[in-house]
């Protein structure tokens with residue numbers, strides 16, 4: 241009998257589990273039947289592309305990479321606008337909102353995240369207030385920002401999504417205010433000095449920031465439409481408002497079968513990504529993506545890593561483990577390594593990258609650090625287009641191993657973040673990074689790279 245695999249969720253995480261399994265489906269002797277269930281109408285949607293669509297670079301519709309039919313044509317029972325309302329891990333089935341019951345041999349929970357919403361916003365029940373979480377949100381925001389008479393935008397949240405929305409509004413010519421807490425922008429990725437550089441860049445694009453511990457106390461409307469917000473004792477005009485305060489893991493389905501969730505609210509898994517119940521791993525139930533709690537690769541504490549880049553690696557591990565059992569009858573599971581969350585974002589033309597811990601996260605975990613920071617041109621000074629790049633490297637003060645890196649510049653950020661992620665995994669020290677030979681061509685790089693200078697600064701500081 242063909243093995244039944246049921247995937248709950250069709251975001252990046254669920255889709256990548258599906259794609260990986262589809263690619264090797266024919267190798268499963270007894271056959272494998274794949275079912276994916278999701279609430280949205282879309283097939284494979286790239287939410288990561290939505291911020292740039294809002295900036296007008298392309299149509300929102302282009303972010304749907306594959307329609308449901310693409311998967312249905314390959315024999316997948318791909319169900320959109322459908323919800324799983326309950327799972328029964330003892331008997332191995334899920335119940336849908338249509339009351340239909342689907343048996344499974346393997347269950348993959350890829351249920352994603354739910355954007356946080358402050359009570360004051362919910363209670364106001366006004367039109368013109370949006371989250372920025374999916375395609376529907378993007379379409380609503382796009383329509384609202386292009387509506388006649390819209391002049392003022394307000395964003396609550398200073399993370400990547402909030403800042404991306406603010407850039408879209410400012411690009412459109414709206415007077416834009418961002419409210420976040422102190423000390424600076426993207427605090428989970430950047431130290432305040434690096435976040436400050438991003439803030440200055442965005443201020444030059446006309447975005448105003450309120451980065452104080454000031455609460456959003458009220459929303460005021462006119463005819464059911466938001467018109468202003470009250471922050472402390474200031475009333476700020478707002479014809480459109482985006483709430484981007486992060487997102488909670490969507491682990492509601494854990495409740496009934498009493499699956500383990502952690503402090504963050506995400507599913508707890510073992511290193512093979514098996515979900516846990518009553519202190520034991522369920523070897524045929526996996527969780528993946530934004531709904532999962534990861535173990536931080538530096539602090540060894542549980543946390544969330546809500547990135548598409550995290551989800552695709554977890555999806556790979558899960559598929560290897562399911563296929564390992566089905567094809568090779570092996571229960572030597574592949575492990576998902578502790579997570580260091582390399583990240584990159586283009587925020588209004590400034591590229592911001594980070595990997596590993598910030599200085600503050602290290603301090604919270606009791607890790608003493610030394611750091612080195614350097615700013616340099618990315619190619620020889622006589623070359624046109626030689627823009628500046630600032631790199632901050634954070635080392636464990638005791639071992640001198642690299643544990644965090646942050647970059648702000650107009651180019652070469654993504655490849656460097658990946659390189660520094662490898663350096664963290666490899667346990668490279670400040671001296672090893674400084675002494676490493678690097679390639680040189682004046683049109684492409686500097687003879688002495690910014691990494692060498694940043695590592696040298698860290699060594700000088702000890």
Ligand SMILES: Cc1cc2nc3c(=O)[nH]c(=O)nc-3n(C[C@H](O)[C@H](O)[C@H](O)COP(=O)(O)OP(=O)(O)OC[C@H]3O[C@@H](n4cnc5c(N)ncnc54)[C@H](O)[C@@H]3O)c2cc1C
Pocket residue numbers: 248249250251252253254277278279280287288289290291322323324325350351352353372373374401490493528529530531545546547548549550551584
């Ligand atoms: C605007 C935006 C831009 C981003 N940009 C980047 C980027 O550049 N790089 C990056 O790495 N990350 C980025 N991210 C983060 C990244 O998109 C997420 O980490 C990723 O989408 C997580 O995928 P997921 O499948 O775990 O969750 P989700 O995308 O939240 O998908 C969850 C799925 O589960 C379904 N579901 C939930 N519960 C049920 C149920 N009970 N029954 C049926 N279906 C259910 C939902 O319908 C949905 O299909 C961005 C996120 C946003 C919102």
